[in-house]
Amino acid sequence: MxxxxxxVCFIGYHVYKSIKPPSPxxxxxxxxxxxxxxxxxxxxxxxxxxxxxxxxxxxxxxIIIHGYGSSKLVDLKITQEMIDEFEIYFxxxxxxxxxxxxxxxxxxxxxDTYDIEELADKLQIGPKFxxxxxxxxxxxxxxxxxxxPHRLSGATLVVPLLNFWWSNMPENLLSAALKKLPIQNQxxxxxxxxLPWLLYWWLTQKWFSPFSQNPLTTMTERDIELADKxxxxxxxxxxxxxxxxxxxxxxxxxxxFENWEFDPTELLNPFSDGNEGSVHMWCALEDKxxxxxxxxxxxxKLPWIKLHQVPEAGHLIIHEKKHFEDxxxxxCS
Numbered sequence: 536m537x538x539x540x541x542x543v544c545f546i547g548y549h550v551y552k553s554i555k556p557p558s559p560x561x562x563x564x565x566x567x568x569x570x571x572x573x574x575x576x577x578x579x580x581x582x583x584x585x586x587x588x589x590x591x592x593x594x595x596x597x598i599i600i601h602g603y604g605s606s607k608l609v610d611l612k613i614t615q616e617m618i619d620e621f622e623i624y625f626x627x628x629x630x631x632x633x634x635x636x637x638x639x640x641x642x643x644x645x646x647d648t649y650d651i652e653e654l655a656d657k658l659q660i661g662p663k664f665x666x667x668x669x670x671x672x673x674x675x676x677x678x679x680x681x682x683x684p685h686r687l688s689g690a691t692l693v694v695p696l697l698n699f700w701w702s703n704m705p706e707n708l709l710s711a712a713l714k715k716l717p718i719q720n721q722x723x724x725x726x727x728x729x730l731p732w733l734l735y736w737w738l739t740q741k742w743f744s745p746f747s748q749n750p751l752t753t754m755t756e757r758d759i760e761l762a763d764k765x766x767x768x769x770x771x772x773x774x775x776x777x778x779x780x781x782x783x784x785x786x787x788x789x790x791x792f793e794n795w796e797f798d799p800t801e802l803l804n805p806f807s808d809g810n811e812g813s814v815h816m817w818c819a820l821e822d823k824x825x826x827x828x829x830x831x832x833x834x835x836k837l838p839w840i841k842l843h844q845v846p847e848a849g850h851l852i853i854h855e856k857k858h859f860e861d862x863x864x865x866x867c868s
Contacts, residue, residue, distance in 0.1 A: 556735040556785070559638045559778040566635050573657040581654050582635035583607060583628040586618075590660050593624035595867045596688070597665045598651060601627065602672035602853075604784050606634040606775035612856035613863060621867045626664075628654055630672070632782030633775050642786045644795060648678030652686055663812075665689040665866055669853045670824075671696045674791050680814070681797050684805030691866050692840075693817045693853050696791055697829050700728055703798035704832060712826035717747035727792045734789060735781055753823050755849035762851060800832075804839040814840045815865055817858075819848035841865075 563569065572580040584607040590596060601609050607627040617623075629636035630647060639646050655664055665688050668676035673695035680690055699713040713721055723745045726737045738745050750759050776783055806812040818830045827844075834842040843865065845852060852858045 556781045557779060559632065559782045562635060562637075562778065570635050572635060573654060575650065575653050575657075579631070579637035579639065580635075581628055581631075581637070581650060583626060583654060583658070585658075586611065586625040586627070588618060588622045588624045590624045590626075590658070592622065594622035595665065596624045596626070596660050596663075597667055597863070597866060598655065599625055599627045600651070600666060600668035600672045600675050601630065601633070601775075602668075602670040603787055604772060604775060605672070608634075608774060610854075612854060612859040614860075617860060617863070621864070623863070623867065624660070626654070626658065626660060629775070630675075630783075630787075632778055632786055634777065635774075638778060638782035638786070642790050643793070644674055644678040644790055645682060647675040647790065648682045651675060651679060652683050655686070662686065663688040665691070665812075667691040667693065667862070667866060668695065669693040670850065671787055671791055674698075677799055677802070680802050680805060684803070687805050687812060689812045689866055690805075690814045691817070691862060692815070693862060694819050694822055694825050694850055695816065695830070697825060698792055698795060699724065700792065700794060701798045701800075703800050704829070708826070708829055708832055712829045715826050716824065717749075717752045719744055719747050720753070724788070724792050727788045728794075731789045731793060734785055738780075738785060754851070755821050755823065758823075758849040758851045761854040764854075800836040802837060804837075806839070813868075815843060815862075816840050817843045817845060817852065817862060819850060819852045820844055820846050821848060822850045822852075824850045 566572070570582050572582045574580055587593065599609070599611070601607065607629045609627065611625065631642050631650060632638035651666065663686055666676050666679045668674070673692045676690050676692050676695070679687060697709070697712045699709045701709065713724070723737060727734050747753060754762065816830060816834060818827055820827065830842065834840045845858060848855065848858060
């Protein structure tokens with residue numbers, strides 16, 4: 536009997552150890568000397584990067600929200616001439632758990648949203664700002680439209696993620712959107728939604744791959760070229776994930792696919808009362824990850840969102856100079 540108890544305890548210990556996420560890898564003590572950071576009201580720090588026109592003189596103030604596995608160091612494909620012409624101030628930051636920003640113990644779409652608002656206030660960029668999010672990093676833009684619409688001068692969603700468990704969108708449409716992805720990816724997102732406590736084990740076990748290993752199942756050939764160029768700067772990814780993959784990328788997946796407090800089709804127009812501003816959604820017609828029909832449905836339900844469909848463009852549209860400049864020009868119009 537004692538032997539049985541010992542065996543059960545031994546197995547239980549190793550099961551617990553395999554599913555328990557690790558703590559964040561500590562940042563260097565001199566991290567605030569490496570890059571600028573602001574202290575939030577809850578004691579965490581957010582790292583940020585400012586580019587472009589001086590914020591006290593800028594006509595347009597745009598907060599860039601980086602995507603999955605990226606950081607504030609994302610390369611903006613825009614010329615200085617265009618920045619000067621449109622008088623643009625860019626604010627980039629590491630989302631919680633990425634780069635030099637402290638992790639949030641229970642990050643959600645709402646906590647990310649209020650991080651953005653507090654960052655803007657601490658840096659005194661003004662009462663209103665434009666938010667631009669790309670791919671999975673677009674979910675905080677939905678949060679801004681829901682929780683802080685009064686702070687927005689505009690919003691841009693570039694090939695935005697789809698949460699396959701949104702409550703008010705047609706189930707068959709969301710099912711089709713999920714099935715557009717490789718089967719491995721589908722199951723990973725199901726685990727994130729139904730069993731988030733198991734996600735760390737799911738993504739780190741060695742028995743099977745949690746994501747498709749064939750890049751052509753999720754990216755066009757042009758996407759792959761752009762990704763290769765981006766990943767040549769290895770320090771960007773190393774910096775982004777310096778606190779570990781769980782508090783950054785894993786928490787991203789959970790925040791994206793857990794149950795939200797709202798559905799995008801329930802959002803109200805933040806500029807309906809004569810307030811200046813606009814909301815834009817960019818759809819790449821060759822995108823292998825985001826179902827075009829789902830984005831069309833959202834824009835049909837919310838006609839105040841201006842849909843831009845880009846032919847011959849894939850999911851990494853944001854890294855194409857001509858497309859990124861079009862996105863910024865539209866945001867500034």
